[in-house]
Amino acid sequence: MADVQTGLRKPWILGDKSLTQVSQDICGILERKPTAMWWTAFLISLSVLAVGAAATIYQVATGIGTWGLNKTVGWAFDITNFVFWIGIGHAGTLISAILFLFRQRWRTSVNRAAEAMTIFAVICAALFPLIHMGRPWLFFWVFPYPNFRGPLWINFRSPLVWDFFAISTYFTISAVFWYIGLIPDLATIRDRAKPGIRRRIISFFSMGWDGSYRSWIRYEIVYLLLAGLATPLVVSVHTIVSWDFATAIIPGWHTTIFPPYFVAGAIFSGFAMVLTLMIIARKVMGLEDYFTLRHIDAMCKIIIVTGSIVGLAYLTEFFVAAYSSNPYEQFVFINRALGPFAWAYWTMVTCNVISPQLLWFKSVRSCIPMVFILTIVVNIGMWFERFVIVVTSLHRDYLPSSWADYSPTLIEILTLLGSFGLFFSAFLLFCRFLPVIAMAEVKGILSYGKSTGHTETSKELESSTKPGHAKAPVGERELEGASA
């Protein structure tokens, strides 16, 4: 059994923590005053967000013309950013749902932060289809809502409509999943909180959680069902996003390889972003015992796998173009590699295919600064991947007369920066107000209460720790009861 500490199997959580210590470590962050470092990071993020918001307001007030788009390149930064952020949002569900179903218990250290990241990334992503509209105030026309316009209805054949369904479903399920996972931890914070407004708010959101066995059994079933429901979404969302391109007739977009290629790319970039955030968080918040080198190692392996899939997809695209004997398709790919946007293409290849190969080396995987740099490199590469797909396909399409160049305006660049401001502001607030590590789940994989694997008590304890993390709050309550 995975729960048994055999000595051969190293613990995921270091420091031989007791249950109280876990609560103390995680809740302590929220109970202390924010550090100067937090304030600095938050104020920088908020300023960037404000600048981005100003650029966006100016754009909405003046027109899409404030962006560098033209009659040939109708999408560029807007849809690139949209697909980029949606991709970032993919790791959350993968970690919380698929790794949960596969019983990958190391996920407990990262799932909370990954899910939060997912939600903020999806918010950033959803912003772009909204503001990229010529008349964003009429965005609700894309929804199939009952109206008085007679037979006027949305176009169910349009991938943009499918996008709307895919993203809203994904956001809803991710948010519910995140919230359900938070309930036991909210109860722990509630129990520790001093009476007052904070306690009342947390008390409300913890929904009267009492930590009883009955609550735990029901909770486990709900969590399992939600994980099952969320699993298809990991594949569906980015598949549908890729259809925006795959169903179009533009060479370079019209490709059946896109769904798996996009899903792999999304997981690739999502894991890189989770690692970026967690490497910062473990340092700043002193969570080195919870998010260890082993976690980093496991996540790096997923990055190698998905990065290789992405690399294979790049090669396959070229093969298919050569094999298709379609002159437009062939040209698009030669143009990508050697044309005016070759710099973007080779940035993408370097960042996504070449540099992650370093992660094959154990020494690189265990060097945190290296991993940190590589995760940022991967995300730069993944942004460029979407830019290459969107812009290089459009800028030289069928008729050479309409070929055009594209370069972003300052407004566009500030809007992209603003989305990072929004993402980091939201994430930093999350770090201040909610537990970054899923305490209840982490308590389930502690070595506390588990023998080294040979005595009778081990069996006894093992049976009492079913279900996995049910043990934790009980122990918690006992301990807290004792102290009270």
Next chain:
Amino acid sequence: MPVTVGAINTAAVSGIPAASEGENYTLVLYPKVGLGDGRHAYNSWLQELPDPVTKVTWDNYACLSVAAARELGVEQGDVLRIAAGGSDESSTLELPAYIQPGQHDKVVAVAMGYGQVSSARFVDAGPEWILRRPTVGDNGLVGKNAAPLLSLEGGGLRYIRPGVSVSKTGRKTELACTQTHHTITVPAELATADTLRRPIVQETTLAAFLKDPHSGQHHFHVFEGDLYPAEDHPYTGHRWMMAIDLTSCSGCSACVVACQVENNVPVVGRDEVLRRRDMQWMRIDRYYSGEGDEVDVIHQPMLCQHCENASCENVCPVLATVHTDEGLNAQVYNRCVGTRYCANNCAYKVRRFNWFNYLHEDEVENLVLNPDVSVRSRGIMEKCSFCVQRIQEAKIEAKRHGEPLADGAVKPACQQSCPMQAIVFGDANNPDSQIAKLIQSPRQFRVLEEINVRPSVHYLTLVRNRTEEEGSVHHG
């Protein structure tokens, strides 16, 4: 307008004096298509009309042949000083270079009609926003006036001036060009043998055509069978189609202006053209085929093709672009939310997005607008409608008289204004109509037929008046 050497009437140029060494260029001044000698310089439609050959708007420039540019080490946009002898201010002219394939190597050609006082009114042309660059130059006017370089000889104006020196000033400027890739071939370094020349224009020579009227035709593998069979939505009434004869088209661009006037298409100014956001619904694609200065010119009018299988229609999330039962691809302005997906997915790139609010409330200016056509606000897509307002008007008239709609009763603005009668519009369901006969022509082809969008605009093969059977005819 610069023309190819072969087309020059040699008798007319025999009077050019031989140039001396050093000052070895001959300046040719020519009245601009559209602006003439400058009498129309106040007209923004004509200022924004792309030159039929260079495709440049809102500026004049010094045209040099490819060989001359190479010799002088000049690149497109380098500002040149053209000095016609003497230190006199009025005998020099500083203009950006435009490299014009096919021009005589010893000629520098400059358009008349620019630098007119009447063009000072365009100082505020175009949408107002923080990164806007002005439409007028440093002199506050559009382009430079080349008239001082005319000479008066024997009581007549002389448009040709030999012994002109051309030198670089070291400055560079950008020309607002509506087409930046000029050849029908893709850049050679990005091409394989099969992808070099795109099969978008059919051409043949007269000799080959007389032998076989189908000559020059491309043969595509066209996809048969359809998810949505044509029988589902038969065209039982009218079926509007257009045919454009590439042999007749001279590229004069009268159709472009006519369309702009008829359909309330805004003028956007120099900066927006530089940003490739001109709004004209119709454009004349100009392609060179051949190498260096030995080029043929192809003019291909390009407008919404009103595809039966329109790729724009199925991607619009709000059904703002839909098909009518008469074969029109209709744009519903007030339903459009402006995702631009339709424009991206258009193989012909003929859709135009309102990047800004171009038209303002102005009692006098608004008098120019056609009351039969909606003025579009910002954030929505627009494009050629086949002059649907004219179709409706003719249908109502016919109904009022109780007569069937006669062939030729509907003439879109482009057809009406074409001096070569290269454009024919009509009801293809009427077997006696001109269009029904033209689409049966052995010269008929459609652009990008192979992607099965089934355009309603047909083209007729360009037949060059040449005796050889092959000539520059390429098979794609």
